[in-house]
Amino acid sequence: MRFSRFSTLTHSLSAFSAFASNSIFRRLPLTLPPPPPPPSATSRAVLRSMPSIPFLGSLFSSSATAKSDDMSFPDQRPESEWQAVLNPQQFRVLRQKGTEAPFTGAYDKHFAEAGVYRCVGCEAPLYKATHKFKSGCGWPAYFDSVPGAVKRNVDNTLGMERTEIVCSNCGGHLGHVFKGEGYATPTDERHCVNSISLKFSADDEAAAAKDAAEAKAKA
Numbered sequence: 001m002r003f004s005r006f007s008t009l010t011h012s013l014s015a016f017s018a019f020a021s022n023s024i025f026r027r028l029p030l031t032l033p034p035p036p037p038p039p040s041a042t043s044r045a046v047l048r049s050m051p052s053i054p055f056l057g058s059l060f061s062s063s064a065t066a067k068s069d070d071m072s073f074p075d076q077r078p079e080s081e082w083q084a085v086l087n088p089q090q091f092r093v094l095r096q097k098g099t100e101a102p103f104t105g106a107y108d109k110h111f112a113e114a115g116v117y118r119c120v121g122c123e124a125p126l127y128k129a130t131h132k133f134k135s136g137c138g139w140p141a142y143f144d145s146v147p148g149a150v151k152r153n154v155d156n157t158l159g160m161e162r163t164e165i166v167c168s169n170c171g172g173h174l175g176h177v178f179k180g181e182g183y184a185t186p187t188d189e190r191h192c193v194n195s196i197s198l199k200f201s202a203d204d205e206a207a208a209a210k211d212a213a214e215a216k217a218k219a
């Protein structure tokens with residue numbers, strides 16, 4: 001009898017144990033997960049400062065840089081005026097940084113003994129005829145420019161870093177300059193310029209021819 005009651009008791013205990021282990025109690029976590037930590041003083045400060053971050057970004061954007069560059073050109077004609085003096089193709093290249101198709105420009109294969117290539121927009125002398133060399137690239141190529149006539153900007157378009165060259169006087173886009181290509185020139189630089197950005201002036205050529213004629217007459 002005692003044994004029987006004991007047996008019943010142990011049976012009941014094991015039954016309860018089985019119930020407990022299979023019941024909803026087992027699915028209840030023994031300890032509650034810790035509550036999410038309150039935002040720290042640092043993260044609250046970061047959240048408060050978030051709205052100012054886009055403003056900071058704009059200070060370093062390329063458009064902000066370009067704007068400050070524009071202000072440094074002596075010729076400050078507005079775009080509306082450039083549109084009036086340049087034809088649409090010239091405007092697209094000079095003022096909108098376009099590129100003419102290779103092997104199509106007027107000066108690609110133009111070589112002269114003397115003379116100067118001027119900016120088609122403002123007529124500033126940019127390159128001397130003696131700076132030009134045959135690169136075979138499809139655009140006029142110069143190994144150097146008239147001192148100070150050309151300004152360089154970093155150009156990150158087309159997924160690469162290039163050096164853009166513009167007219168120092170009016171900011172008109174000329175093309176790009178490439179270095180270290182191995183051309184047998186004094187600088188190992190190639191100013192790759194759109195013909196449409198240029199206007200050849202034979203003034204120097206005429207003067208040189210006159211000098212030559214006078215020298216011949218004296219001889």
Ligand SMILES: [Zn+2]
Nearest residue numbers: 119122167170
């Ligand atoms: Zn110019």
